Amino acid sequence: QVQLVQSGAEVKKPGASVTVSCKASGYTFTGYYMHWVRQAPGQGLEWVGWINPNSGETNYAQKFQGRVTMTRDTSINTAYMELSRLRSDETAVYYCARDRTSLWSLGDLDYWGQGTLVTVSS
Amino acid sequence: DIQMTQSPSTLSASVGDRVTITCRASQSISGYTAWYQQKPGKAPKLLIYKASSLESGVPSRFSGSGSGTEFTLTISSLQPDDFATYSCQQYNSYPYTFGQGTKLELK
Numbered sequence: 001q002v003q004l005v006q007s008g009a010e011v012k013k014p015g016a017s018v019t020v021s022c023k024a025s026g027y028t029f030t031g032y033y034m035h036w037v038r039q040a041p042g043q044g045l046e047w048v049g050w051i052n053p054n055s056g057e058t059n060y061a062q063k064f065q066g067r068v069t070m071t072r073d074t075s076i077n078t079a080y081m082e083l084s085r086l087r088s089d090e091t092a093v094y095y096c097a098r099d100r101t102s103l104w105s106l107g108d109l110d111y112w113g114q115g116t117l118v119t120v121s122s
Numbered sequence: 123d124i125q126m127t128q129s130p131s132t133l134s135a136s137v138g139d140r141v142t143i144t145c146r147a148s149q150s151i152s153g154y155t156a157w158y159q160q161k162p163g164k165a166p167k168l169l170i171y172k173a174s175s176l177e178s179g180v181p182s183r184f185s186g187s188g189s190g191t192e193f194t195l196t197i198s199s200l201q202p203d204d205f206a207t208y209s210c211q212q213y214n215s216y217p218y219t220f221g222q223g224t225k226l227e228l229k
């Protein structure tokens with residue numbers, strides 16, 4: 001069965017960076033784009049971007065350009081999202097989510113990780 | 123960016139009721155709409171994709187419709203497990219965007 005297992009909660013100071021990992025199992029990791037979505041407490045979902053695990057190609061929301069880096073390690077079926085220069089209003093749960101469509105990004109997300117709470121506080 | 127506006131923000135209903143949630147896009151999104159269900163402390167779950175296609179394993183009481191800029195999610199007969207928050211998403215153009223969510227609560 002498809003599973004996405006994310007790394008544990010993080011506490012960071014404003015201005016720091018955080019890296020969240022997402023280990024995939026139960027399917028061909030390189031066959032499906034991986035997205036990252038975040039959700040601030042009590043707020044709606046916000047799309048951060050995607051990575052093509054096969055090629056390493058990325059596509060980030062303009063809002064995060066220059067601060068986000070998505071990478072992958074195909075030897076261990078794991079995707080990573082690094083967000084730098086964190087602000088206190090970026091406390092949120094960060095999710096990885098698999099694109100439903102194989103081999104390209106259509107954008108609907110069929111499997112999600114359990115979420116990683118990133119708390120940004122001085 | 124395309125804005126997705128959901129209504130209502132909160133919906134009170136009873137088991138067995140038929141309910142409809144609406145999502146309006148700020149411009150046409152050609153049917154590239156998905157609906158998700160989310161329970162407290164859990165990740166979203168895909169219910170509907172491409173406006174009206176039912177995700178595998180999702181009960182048939184869930185249905186989606188719409189085109190252009192207006193889309194709806196309907197639950198034909200509410201079950202106790204359906205009380206949750208529902209969000210729409212557009213994936214017609216970047217950045218993908220979500221509605222603010224509709225909380226479905228027990229009346």
